[in-house]
Amino acid sequence: MSDLYTRFVSGALFPLQEKLKKHDTVRVHRDMEASQWWPRQRILDLQLKRLQALLQDVAAHVPYYRELFARSGFDPAAVRSVADLQALPFLTKAEIRAHADALRADNAAGLARFNTGGSSGEPLIFFIGTERVTHDVAAKWRATRWWDVDIGDREIVVWGSPIELGTQDRVRLVRDALMRTELLPAFEMSDDKVDGFIARIRERRPKMLFGYPSAISHIALRAEQRGVRLDDLGIKVVFCTSERLYDHQRETISRLFACPVANGYGGRDAGFIAHECPSGNMHITAEDIVVEIIDEAGRVLPPGQSGEIVVTHLATRDYPFIRYRTGDIATLGDDACPCGRGLPILKDIQGRSTDFVVAEDGTVLHGLSLIYILRDIPAVRAFKIVQETRSHTRALIVLEAGANTEGLDATVIEGFRRRLGAGVEVSVEFVESIPAEKSGKFRYVVSHVAVR
C-alpha cells in the first residue's frame, strides 16, 4: 500500500504540482473555458483533430495499438470522422488485464499506477500519464466554476477508494497543500464516524462537497436527526459522482445543505466524462472525450437511443483508453442547452447503483466495500449483490467465458465475511446474465434491508 501511495504521489500529484507551476493545467483550463462556448460543430472539429493526433501517436508509440493496427490494416492517417473509430475493437477490463504492459507508450511521461481496488483477488491495474491528469483536473475545475467554486477554494471529498483509505493522512496533507482539499473516508458509516464527519464539515466550512451521493445524503440525514445545521455554512454546491444520483438524494442533500446539487459522471478509469450545468444538463467534456453509445451487439446508436457508454479519452497517449466500455447506460442528446454552452449533452445516465449494506454487528458499510471484492476477480464479468437480511447476503455472478472458477466461492465468502461478520451466510450463485432492474440495465446493484 505504501508503495502504491508513493507511486501515486510521485507519479501523479507531484508532477501535477510541477505542471501547475508551469501553468500547463492553467493553460488547458483556459482553453476549455473558451471552447465550451463555441458552436457545437466547432467543438466536434477540435475533437476530431485531437482524435487523429491520438491515433497517430499510439500507432507510433504504443505496442498494443501498433500491432493491432498492423493486424487489422487500420490506418490512423486515413481517419476522417469519429465514426472511423468503429473499425477498432472495444477496450474491456479483460483486455487491459491481458495487455497491461503493451498498452504503455514507449515514451510515456510520468505514469502513475492505479488500482480499482485490492481487497482480494487480482486487481485491475492501469496507468495514467501526466497529460491526462492535467486534462482531468482542468475539466473538473471548469465544471466547478459553473457553480461558482474555483480550484483554490476549500473542498471536502467524501470518498472511499482504497488508495486514499490506507494513506488518508498523508494524502490529505499533500492535497491540502496542493488543492485545499480534505478527504473524509466514507466506507464505514457508523454513527460515531458520521458525527465526526459532520463536525469536520462544520469546522472546515468548505465551498464544495464532492463525493458519493449515498454517503453525503446519509451524513445530511444524520445531521438532521441530531438537529445539527448544515445550511448555514455557505456551501455553494454539492457535486455528486461515482454512482447514480437519485432524485430523493438530490432533494435531501439540497434541502439540508441549502445549496444546489450537481451531478458528475465519470470515474478514475474513464475520466471526467460529463458534468451538470446550472440549466440541468450533463455536458460531455467533448474536447477530451469521445462518447459512443452502443447496443448489446456493439453497434453504435444514434442520438436519442439508449445504450452502453463507450469512451475514448483523447489525453491518454501515455496509456490509451480507446473505445473503453464503461458498463453504464445513457443516451446522447442532440439538442442545445439553454445555458449556451456548445458541449454535447449526455442524458438518462444509469450508472452504477450502489447502496449501503449492514454488517452483522449493525455497522453501516458503503456497498463499494463488497463491490471491490468482486470486481477485482478476473473471472467475474458482471455481478449483483443482494443483502436479503443482516445475516444473509447473495452474490449473483456472471463469469468470463472459460474462466477458472477454482476457489472462487471461497474467496467471495471469505471476503464478504471479513466485511460483514464471520457469522453471516453468503451464497454465491453463478448466473447467465444479470436481470435488468426497473428501467435500466445495471452492471451491479447492492440492495439492502432497512437499517433500523
Ligand SMILES: [Zn+2]
Ligand atoms: Zn448547459
